[in-house]
Structure formats: C-alpha cells, structure tokens
Amino acid sequence: MDYQNVLTTCVYCGAGCGLYLQVLDGKVVGVLPAKQHPISQGKLCIKGWNSHAFIYREDRLTRPLIREDGTFREATWEEALTLVAERLQAIKAQHGPDAIAFLASAKCTNEENYLLQKFARACVGTNNVDHCARL
Amino acid sequence: MVDRLTLLRGAVQQALETNELDGVLALRADHNGTVPHLFRTGDDLSGLALWPKYPLTRTLDLLLSAQPGARLGIVARGCDERSLIEMAKRNQVDLERVTLIGLACTAEEAAACRCARPYPTKIAVGERVEGVEDTITSEHARLSLAERAGFWQRQFAKCFKCYGCRNVCPQCFCEECALEEDLWVERGVLAPPFPMFHLIRAMHTVGKCVGCRECELACPADIPLTILYSLLRRDVEEMFGYVPGASLEDRPPLVVSGVPEGWA
Numbered sequence: 508m509d510y511q512n513v514l515t516t517c518v519y520c521g522a523g524c525g526l527y528l529q530v531l532d533g534k535v536v537g538v539l540p541a542k543q544h545p546i547s548q549g550k551l552c553i554k555g556w557n558s559h560a561f562i563y564r565e566d567r568l569t570r571p572l573i574r575e576d577g578t579f580r581e582a583t584w585e586e587a588l589t590l591v592a593e594r595l596q597a598i599k600a601q602h603g604p605d606a607i608a609f610l611a612s613a614k615c616t617n618e619e620n621y622l623l624q625k626f627a628r629a630c631v632g633t634n635n636v637d638h639c640a641r642l
Numbered sequence: 643m644v645d646r647l648t649l650l651r652g653a654v655q656q657a658l659e660t661n662e663l664d665g666v667l668a669l670r671a672d673h674n675g676t677v678p679h680l681f682r683t684g685d686d687l688s689g690l691a692l693w694p695k696y697p698l699t700r701t702l703d704l705l706l707s708a709q710p711g712a713r714l715g716i717v718a719r720g721c722d723e724r725s726l727i728e729m730a731k732r733n734q735v736d737l738e739r740v741t742l743i744g745l746a747c748t749a750e751e752a753a754a755c756r757c758a759r760p761y762p763t764k765i766a767v768g769e770r771v772e773g774v775e776d777t778i779t780s781e782h783a784r785l786s787l788a789e790r791a792g793f794w795q796r797q798f799a800k801c802f803k804c805y806g807c808r809n810v811c812p813q814c815f816c817e818e819c820a821l822e823e824d825l826w827v828e829r830g831v832l833a834p835p836f837p838m839f840h841l842i843r844a845m846h847t848v849g850k851c852v853g854c855r856e857c858e859l860a861c862p863a864d865i866p867l868t869i870l871y872s873l874l875r876r877d878v879e880e881m882f883g884y885v886p887g888a889s890l891e892d893r894p895p896l897v898v899s900g901v902p903e904g905w906a
Contacts, residue, residue, distance in 0.1 A: 508664060508709050510680040510701075514673050527677055529701070531708055539701075540806070540860060542694045543675025549694075550862035553804045 508532065514541060519554040521613040522546060526555055535559045595631065604632035611638045646748075649767045650717065651687045653743050657715045658683045661741050666715035667702050668743075669695070680705065680714075693751060697856045699725040699812045703735060715741040721755075723762035724852035724887020725812040731894060732850075734815050746770050755855045756868060779872040794870070798840050800863035801833045807857035807867060808843060813850040820846065844870060849878055849894040852887040 512527040525544025529537040538559050542549035561567055571587035572579040582590075598606055609627040611620040624636045654666050658681070670679035671691040678701045681687060702716050716722065723742060729735040744761075746768030752760035758773040785793065808814045808821060820842050821827050827839055834840075851871045858867040878884050882895035 508680070508705060508712055510665075510705055512672075512677045512679070514677070529704070531704065536704065539678070539696065540810075541673075541675065541677075542696070542859075543673060547862075549859055551804060551806060551860075552802065552862060556804060556806060556809050 512539060517547075517551070517555045517558050518614055519558055521615075521617075524551055524555050526551060526558065528559055535562050599631060605635060607631055607633055608635035608637065609633075611636065613639060646745075646768050647690060647692060650692070650743075650745065651690055653766045654681060654687055654690065654715070654717065657741055657743055661715065662713070663715045663741060664709070664712040665705075666717065666741075666743065667698055667705065668717040669693075669698075692745075695719060695751075697725070697810055697812045697854060698722055699729060699735075700810075702726075702740065703729065703815065706735065706739060713739045713741070715743055717745050717767075718742045718762055719745050719747055720757065720759050720761045721852050721854035721887075722812075724759075725854065727887045727890050728813055728850050728852060728894075729815070730890065732815075737890075743767065755853075756872075757853060757855070759853075776868070776872055778866070779869045782869045783873060783876075794840075795836050797865045798836050799833050800865060801839065802863060803827075803832060803834055803839070804862055806860040806862065810856045810860040811847065812854060812856070813847050813852065814843075816846070840865075840870070844874055847871070848874055849882075849884055849896050850886055851875055 509532050511530045513530055514525065514527055517524040517526055524547035525541035526547075527539040527541055528535050529539060536559070538551070538556055540547065540549045540551045540555070547555075570581045571584055573582045573587060573590060595607060607627075609623055609631075611623050615623075620638075627633055627636050650668075654668060657663060657666055663683075665680040665682045667678060667680055669676040669691045670681075670689045676691040676694055676696065678696050678698055679689070681690070698716055698718070699722055702714060705714060706712060716726075718726065723744065726735055726737065726740065726742070730737050742762065742764065744764045744766045746762070746765045747755070747757065747760035748768070749771045751757075752771055752774045756774050756776040756778065758776065760773060761768075761770045782790065782793070805821065808819065821839060826842060827834060851874060853868075853872065853875060855868050857871070858865070861867060875886065878886070878895060884892060884895045886894075
C-alpha cells in the first residue's frame, strides 16, 4: 500500500486555493484542504473538494482535436498549433488584427494570462483582450 | 524532559516493530504545515509532526477499505479515538485491524479546539490536560430561542454549499448522502433554504459527533458550527446520558431509544 498526499493548487479559479491530492497506489482518490495555505487556510469550495474528479473521466480531453467536415479528429500538438497559427495569420492579413480577440482564463496563472495579453497586443496587434467569465 | 515529538517517534517506531503493522497513519511536516502520512517500517520518522491536526480517521478508513488484509496503526488524539469508537459501532471500521497510539493534546491545542476531553482513554504520548470550557457555546446558549433562531438564520445565509463540513467529518460515512438528494436539497439554490440543509446534517450526526471541530475549521463562510454541535452533544448527554465515543459498550440512543416498554 502506497499512500501519498501531493500539495498542489486548485485548477478551477484564480483564487488559487491550496489542496492535497490523496494518491493511493498511484491513483488520485480524493482531496484534502491544505490547512497551512495562506490563501485558503484549510477551506475549499465545492469545486475544490471535487477537483480530482475529472482526472480519470472517460470524456476528458487528453489530446488536441481538429474539426474537419463537422467531426473531430485527434491531432498532435504540433499540427494543432501550426493550424491555429496559420489561421490567425490569415485572418489578420485579410481582416486586420482587430478581427481577432483573446479570451484569458481564470484557470490560468497570472503569468500565463500576462503572456496571453502580451501576445495579443505585441504579436497580433489588438487590444481585444477579455476573460472567460464574460464569454 | 523529553519533548512530545521525540516520544511520539519512539512510540511509532515501537508500534511498527512489535505489532507487524503495514504502516502507522500520523502527521508529517510538509510545506510549513502538516499532512496525513503513512509511515512504514524503516521509514525516516524525523518528519513526524503534531499540529495542525487533520481528521485522520477518514484517511484510515480509506486505507483499510482499499486493502482488506492491512493492519494499521494510527496516532490518535481524543477526538480520533472517539471517532473510531463511533465508527466501530456502525461497522465502519474493524478495530481488530487498528493499533491506537494515544496522543494527549497540549493545553494550547485543547484551547484551540475548545475541547472538553483533549485526551484518549489510553495515553501513549503526552500529559493529560483538563478539558476546556467552551465559553462561546455557553454564552450562545444563554440567548433566547428567538435570538438563537435569528443567529442561525443569519449564519446559514452565508452557506454556499461547499459540502466541506460533510466531507471533512469523521462521522459522515453514508454511501448515499441525504444532502445530495434533490428531494431534500434542491440543486443550484444558494443559500440553502433555512434551516433544512444544516439541520439534516445535524440530525444525522446526533449521537455521533465527537467534537473534533473540523467542520467549523473547513467552513469557508466561517459559520460557527462548533456551537451547534456542542449544544447537540449537550442535549444528547442530558437527555440520554450518552457521550459519543466515550466507550465501545455504550449503545447510541438512536439505536435503543423510542422502543416502548415490553417491545424490545
């Protein structure tokens, strides 16, 4: 029997609550609040308490999907990111940078969101930056 | 005088060596705090820690259920021992598979928990200190019924149904929880209508709540649940002479009460 608790940060929102993933024989089986965490202080919301639940879901997306003729097919990250880059460049060339918008996410870190807005403004050339809560 | 942590290391070491245990569940120091950890024979015990406590019996149940042949030790404070006794009465744990290493709480720990009985029946480590009078609860109990109803109405209005009080509770082990049934608790409604949600949970822990205070500590809305559950325990003791977790022999009032004379 191997039982470990792995300290991590809840993935569900920007509050960044601390929690332990309970790992039993290599499988994540539950969550414990991290009492010493300066933000969450041993408390979690219902999403935090269940933040391990998606890990082994059969319908969890584990690879990029590309839609072709109305259906999705699995692709590599290289292929998917190349397609996204090509399409963004094509849209920008045809309609200008303000035809593109960037939606940041509360699930990301501050640093990731900083990079996204930097990419939008400096690389693409638009101030169309918003976040997922207003989708 | 040898400090409590050194004594605990010795007790855990001894339990592992003499009882042929698959492990001892205790707290380990981690990231400026503590976390439940399963110490195995040969493990470095320097990481053992004492505080803040966690509801270890929930994790013990998880481990024993995962490996039906396993025999485990647990560093048990008073509340952990009481918890195990109530679990055993309801066939949630087989005490034959569990070795208790009794840990007495310090006066500071007892004060933090407002604990009336901060020690297990058998103390392996630590000195017994007297229970703490819960003045917050006794002050609340002096309010009128209307004042108390208003107090709880305001407190429960803060609830956003994280289910943390249930998830952390060492006495919440139902396979199917009434709080997840649409009949009793409508989905998507916040705060839950007064007073059903919390009184369902309170009713379901009558005669079981061992006063570990974990529900209050887990509440993100800072609802002072310890007051509610302390008064429940007071009533159960006054009305039925029952103290949850005090002894394996005492039978829970919900099992033996309400049967008319001659029926049993």
